Amino acid sequence: MKHLLFRFVADDSRILPLRRLARVVGVLLLVALLAAREPRGDSDPGWTRHTIDRSSTGADGVRFADCNGDRLPDIATGWEEGGVTRLYLHPGYDRVREPWPAVTAGPAGSVEDAVLVDLDGDGRMDVVSCSEGNVRSVWVHWAPTDLARILDATAWRTEALPASRGKMWMFALPFDVDGQKGVDLVAGGKLAGAELGWFESPSDARRAADWRWHAWRPVGWLMSLIAADMDGDGDTDVVFSDRRGPRSGCFWLENPGRARAASEAWKEHPIGGLGREVMFVTLADLDRDGLQDVIAAVRPREILFLRRLGRDGDAWEPRSIALPDQSGDAKAVSVGDVDLDGRPDLVFSCENARPPRRGVFWVEYPKLVFHPIAAEGIKFDLVPLMDLDGDGDLDAITTEETAGLGVVWYENPARPRARRP
Secondary structure, three states, rough: OHHHHHOOOOOOOOHHHHHHHHHHHHHHHHHHHHHHHHOOOOOOOOOOEEEEEOOOOOOOOEEEOOOOOOOOEEEEEEEEOOOOOEEEEEOOOOHOOOOEEEEEEEEEEEEEHHHHHOOOOOOOOEEEEEOOOOEEEEEEOOOOHHHHHOOHHHHEEEEEEEHOOOOOEEEEEEEEOOOOOOEEEEEEEEEEOOEEOOOOOOOOOOOHHHOOOEEEOOOOEEEEEEOOOOOOOOOEEEEEOOOOOOOEEEEEEEEOOOOOOOOOOEEEEEEEOOOOOOEEEEEOOOOOOOOOOOEEEEEOOOOEEEEEEEOOOOOOEEEEEEEOOOOOOOEEEEEEOOOOOOOOOEEEEOOOOOOOOOOOEEEEEOOEEEEOOOOOOEEEOOOEEEEEOOOOOOOEEEEOOOOOOOEEEEEOOOHHHHHOO
């Protein structure tokens, strides 16, 4: 480009100065346009990837809890094509870059989500799986009461909740709705007959047939469920995103209070992205004004910053962040101080990230400088941030289900290993 520019400028000394200046400006604009169209960062190797597990096919999401009392985050993941739900125990910081100790908690065909929760109150984390496709059930994988057998697949027992049969389920959220008996499950599904609502826990959670379903509203294709006090009244509300249908977008449901939560309707409040294909969302104070905002991944290629304008949760200001040409389609987003500069940054994951596109990025906010994290992979999912290796910076944990990467984490280079305590 530099040689081309020189030829244009020096080609004809008889060109008038004004015409020569116009030609220079035109070439500079052409150079800038071509540079802007060229993918940036293709040669950047991104962050180092570590594999937790790639023993099955179609890894689809990660959810965290401490299952063995060592104060380290363990992981539940459903493998959609593989038809199993697996549990991974954090092996300790010295071995965290190796494959993690794992157990198949149970079968779960077409599983879309798996979440850890002690449903029966025995002090052990069970796993709840949501299945779509032709399976159409919510499953409970009951953990062994003997912690020494947590990695023994024969000690786990799996059964479906009969009240869930016949509908496609996408996501579940442990949530004590009525304050009685035990932990309930807020859940939602997709397509024909899909609803958002809650499964009421019976007195004996192990009696699967006694769980009861209560619907709140129809959904087209539920993506996110988050528990948060959205109006500052001291009780916990539910934030959700729906990607399809006439009522798509991001909303929150107002808890009417413990005494009425099980019997009254939960008022729906719109947040933003209405009529849009809103994927996974997260809550964070992105602009550091003391109010919790909502940040959403929106297909095809956008992050929607829904800035909260008041503490009552009824006023929101949308701000759009376009994804770069070298990324795939928006799937999930998280917020955290990635580069340790004291300010929150964005990390997002993508679908359809076929080469030369990338599937995971972090974004310097508010400068909006994009940096690739993943060098390989096509279809990623949730991308929570957590210090997995104990070095004081936030790593990115995710799953990739098309290229076979499995359950992986990307090591944040913000704090090099040589400087670790």
